[in-house]
Amino acid sequence: MGTRQYVIRKIVQAFVTLLAILIFNFFLFRVWSPGDPVSFLTRGQGFNLSLEERAAVIEEYGLDKSTWGQFTEYMKDTFTGKLGVSSFYQGESVMAIFFRFLTPTLLLVGISTMISMVVGIWMGIRSGWRRGSKFDRGSMFFSLILYSMPEFWLGMLLLMLFSSQLGWFPVGGRVSTNVSSMGTLEYFTDVAEHLFLPVLTLALGYLGEFYLLMRSSLLDVLGEDYITTARAKGVLERNVLNRHAVRNALLPTVTLIALSFGYVIGGAITVEVVFSYQGLGLLTYTAIVAKDYWLLQGLFLFFSLAVIAFNLVSDLVYAYLDPRVREA
Amino acid sequence: MKQKRQKVTASLVLAIVLGMLVQGAAIGQDASPSAEDEKITFTVGMTNDAVTFNPMFMIETPEYSTADMMWETFLGWEQEDFDTKSHLATDWEQSEDGLTWTFTIRDDVTWHDGEPFTAGDIAYTFNWILDKKVGNFIDYLPFTDEITAPDDTTLVWKTTVPTGAPVYPPYVYILPEHVLSQYESKADFKKWKGFPDPIGTGPYKLVEWRRGDFWRLEANPDYWGGAPEIDEFVFRVFQNEDAMIEALKQGEIDFADDISANLFDSIIDEPDITANVGNPTTFTQMSFNQCTNDVAYCADEGFNHHPATTDPAFRLAVEHAIDRDVLVDRVRLGYGEPGYTVIPSPKWHADPENVIAYDPEEANRILDDAGYTDSDGDGIREHPSGEPMELRFIVRTEAPETIDAGEFIVEWLRDIGVSLKTEAVNDNRLTDVWYTNDWDMYIWGWGVEPDPNFQLSTYTSSQCGIWSDTCYSNEEYDQLFKDQQSAASLEERESLVAQMQNVLYEDRPELVLWYDNYLQAYRSDLWAGFVKQPTADGSILFQYGYYSLLNIHPASEGGGSAGGEDGGGISPVLWIAIAAVVVVVIGVVVMRRRRAEEEA
Numbered sequence A: 001m002g003t004r005q006y007v008i009r010k011i012v013q014a015f016v017t018l019l020a021i022l023i024f025n026f027f028l029f030r031v032w033s034p035g036d037p038v039s040f041l042t043r044g045q046g047f048n049l050s051l052e053e054r055a056a057v058i059e060e061y062g063l064d065k066s067t068w069g070q071f072t073e074y075m076k077d078t079f080t081g082k083l084g085v086s087s088f089y090q091g092e093s094v095m096a097i098f099f100r101f102l103t104p105t106l107l108l109v110g111i112s113t114m115i116s117m118v119v120g121i122w123m124g125i126r127s128g129w130r131r132g133s134k135f136d137r138g139s140m141f142f143s144l145i146l147y148s149m150p151e152f153w154l155g156m157l158l159l160m161l162f163s164s165q166l167g168w169f170p171v172g173g174r175v176s177t178n179v180s181s182m183g184t185l186e187y188f189t190d191v192a193e194h195l196f197l198p199v200l201t202l203a204l205g206y207l208g209e210f211y212l213l214m215r216s217s218l219l220d221v222l223g224e225d226y227i228t229t230a231r232a233k234g235v236l237e238r239n240v241l242n243r244h245a246v247r248n249a250l251l252p253t254v255t256l257i258a259l260s261f262g263y264v265i266g267g268a269i270t271v272e273v274v275f276s277y278q279g280l281g282l283l284t285y286t287a288i289v290a291k292d293y294w295l296l297q298g299l300f301l302f303f304s305l306a307v308i309a310f311n312l313v314s315d316l317v318y319a320y321l322d323p324r325v326r327e328a
Numbered sequence B: 001m002k003q004k005r006q007k008v009t010a011s012l013v014l015a016i017v018l019g020m021l022v023q024g025a026a027i028g029q030d031a032s033p034s035a036e037d038e039k040i041t042f043t044v045g046m047t048n049d050a051v052t053f054n055p056m057f058m059i060e061t062p063e064y065s066t067a068d069m070m071w072e073t074f075l076g077w078e079q080e081d082f083d084t085k086s087h088l089a090t091d092w093e094q095s096e097d098g099l100t101w102t103f104t105i106r107d108d109v110t111w112h113d114g115e116p117f118t119a120g121d122i123a124y125t126f127n128w129i130l131d132k133k134v135g136n137f138i139d140y141l142p143f144t145d146e147i148t149a150p151d152d153t154t155l156v157w158k159t160t161v162p163t164g165a166p167v168y169p170p171y172v173y174i175l176p177e178h179v180l181s182q183y184e185s186k187a188d189f190k191k192w193k194g195f196p197d198p199i200g201t202g203p204y205k206l207v208e209w210r211r212g213d214f215w216r217l218e219a220n221p222d223y224w225g226g227a228p229e230i231d232e233f234v235f236r237v238f239q240n241e242d243a244m245i246e247a248l249k250q251g252e253i254d255f256a257d258d259i260s261a262n263l264f265d266s267i268i269d270e271p272d273i274t275a276n277v278g279n280p281t282t283f284t285q286m287s288f289n290q291c292t293n294d295v296a297y298c299a300d301e302g303f304n305h306h307p308a309t310t311d312p313a314f315r316l317a318v319e320h321a322i323d324r325d326v327l328v329d330r331v332r333l334g335y336g337e338p339g340y341t342v343i344p345s346p347k348w349h350a351d352p353e354n355v356i357a358y359d360p361e362e363a364n365r366i367l368d369d370a371g372y373t374d375s376d377g378d379g380i381r382e383h384p385s386g387e388p389m390e391l392r393f394i395v396r397t398e399a400p401e402t403i404d405a406g407e408f409i410v411e412w413l414r415d416i417g418v419s420l421k422t423e424a425v426n427d428n429r430l431t432d433v434w435y436t437n438d439w440d441m442y443i444w445g446w447g448v449e450p451d452p453n454f455q456l457s458t459y460t461s462s463q464c465g466i467w468s469d470t471c472y473s474n475e476e477y478d479q480l481f482k483d484q485q486s487a488a489s490l491e492e493r494e495s496l497v498a499q500m501q502n503v504l505y506e507d508r509p510e511l512v513l514w515y516d517n518y519l520q521a522y523r524s525d526l527w528a529g530f531v532k533q534p535t536a537d538g539s540i541l542f543q544y545g546y547y548s549l550l551n552i553h554p555a556s557e558g559g560g561s562a563g564g565e566d567g568g569g570i571s572p573v574l575w576i577a578i579a580a581v582v583v584v585v586i587g588v589v590v591m592r593r594r595r596a597e598e599e600a
Helices: A003-032 A038-044 A051-060 A067-079 A094-129 A134-148 A151-165 A184-222 A225-233 A237-266 A269-274 A280-289 A293-321 A323-327 B002-031 B061-070 B119-132 B186-190 B241-250 B261-267 B296-301 B312-321 B324-331 B360-369 B400-415 B427-435 B453-457 B475-485 B490-507 B572-599
Strands: B041-046 B075-077 B084-086 B089-094 B100-105 B144-151 B154-159 B204-210 B214-219 B232-237 B273-288 B336-338 B390-396 B419-425 B441-447 B510-523
Touching (some): A003 A067, A003 A293, A094 A134, A094 A280, A094 A293, A134 A184, A151 A184, A151 B241, A184 A237, A184 A269, A225 A237, A237 A280, A269 A280, A293 A323, B041 B241, B061 B204, B061 B214, B100 B119, B119 B144, B119 B154, B241 B261, B261 B273, B261 B510, B273 B400, B312 B510, B324 B336, B324 B510, B400 B419, B400 B441, B427 B441, B453 B475, B475 B490
Parallel strands (some): B041 B232, B390 B441
Antiparallel strands (some): B075 B084, B089 B100, B100 B154, B144 B154, B204 B214, B273 B441, B336 B510
């Protein structure tokens, strides 16, 4: 099978998955979960609604239609890019709300994932290469501790130490309350100050995963015959590691990297709560409790898109890196 | 070639480090108190985010706290005891027949946009609310026949029956006619979130709103009551209360509102913080579903509850089984008092005639007598209908104290053979459940206004599906409610209000558990000038009126904003960035050297 067919097949698979998720989401939010946003909508309108007024609100949001009617409208709107307006945020467009929370989330989760990826992989390589060394034992110990520690708890520890005791960092939030009177650089440092602890928390929390995977796959590779062959040929140790071992060991890690980035926009709700850092995680929670169908649909569409897209990327990169995959 | 690239990298890194150092130093200088026009900023911590500041569609407390600063009511409340006082209206009188109220309106007030404020704005706002049936406010305007403004300083309010309701007074924000008239329908108006450009007459105006982070109000220098001392008021949103209290300790915020008892205990000894225990204006109650087919809303919407909740004997037994003193001591840590009736304010409060004492044996006896027996010997009684006494019991995740109280109540009721299945839910979910009448018991609370009218209205039959906790329905009570609204004298109204509290206590559709003290705290090293409402033992901010708001000022001369705290020096982030760059530089150099050695 050629490369082209492989790529096409993967893309088609991605679309089918997305379609299945879209359909599933509809039933998950509107049919299977109890309650509906009507009480919230009508309460927001003020009490003492007459029955006609109540009906008007329900009609405005299309909730008077049958399940099938709602479903066809939902699919039509989704594919024409109309995500509708949120009921919780009283008529604001879902798109605008999503983008308002996107940047802080990308900053928080994106940066932490990046850091933990680079550091974790680097540590994994060193550990695996010098198995049993002090570095290996030390980093194994710490990674396992960090890996098994709940992120919110780690966050609270860091908060207690760096904010409460030392007073180096603000106790939470995304920006100081006087941002409007700040210059660009001041604003930048302010945002960085607020990001520091939550990013550190998540980076430490995510670190173990990358570390452990990289270390074990490197150890696997180091036992292969071609490594022995390379050494027998007299290849420099450094080149054995970089050109022969790491390249092969990175393959499973590529998948993990792609998946991790797929989950970035999902936010990190527990850490967001600890640091009062409102991102997409908390927004999702708000949307769920308010039964905000439109916001939920929009959010889950974006989340699914991200995961599917990065999966696709991972498949394609994997195929590029490892020709065996596309030949198969 | 390789040599050259290495040099380029090194100099680039060096440049970045130097640049950061220089900029860091510059920041240090900026933060020094060189700016003469530094604003006085007061920062308040909140655990609820705002969704809208549209004064007619708000739900959450911080929304109301903010709106209170921008829009005003036409009458006010005295500092000392919440008596009605002049505000935008200066004088008022009721006609002989009691059907016409005439108010004199101030002529020295302007809207934030410079337009003059007149009696016409008040009439327009009231009529708009009546016309569009704005639920948040309409109950403040009962028996209205006609509200008109014959001239700019006169407001005439005609009612269909003699009533004192216009001077209770209505908690209705007055909006400018020239803004309100632009909106055709309620739905149209609702799209406006109270921002941008809120036009009010109050001492502050909302100028910035960063969703999820904070919002900022700026002083209105032309405020008719005098320009406020504090230039900016900032509300900062926290996702959890611990972080908010920590921020108060760190000086990141100046004021924390409505603190829970255990956190309040943790700051009471802090040297720079003054913690205030305000007298109760709220109560916490346990409600029983009173839906029957006789109540229209219940019949229309359907309902589902355990048969015992509508049995007075069962509710009486529950009251005997509950020890309110323990709840106040263990759950509220003493910041409250046992409560019995639905009006906590001393002025209108009436003690019940027969207080039901804690007496589990009596509770058991009552249940035995009423036919609740444990026939299968599993320790759980059965309802006379045969249904096991297992009831659903909802407590609130937003109020951890209700969860704690719930644990006590579950134990107490187990002792009388009643099993409760507790579920902790958030308020949105509870609202949903309550709307669909599909519940047995829950704990919730009420903030009670100075005047009892609104609170008492929530127990009338017509409020089922609107404000009524339980869909309680009692014709005698409904009549008493109308009578107190049209009472001829204060004494008569007082006696009617007392009677109503007693009817509710005897019927017990819900059990008031305790009255909560209002717990607030502020940085007393930075701020002074707080006054209480009521004067003796009340709250110190977010009052009915601007008593503290217009009186707070920095504690010492030159003491300014608490926001500029971490001025001076280079911020830790910069230090860390510098350290990271240095580490990277060293790492790169070492690696290059090693590589060079290996390749050699």
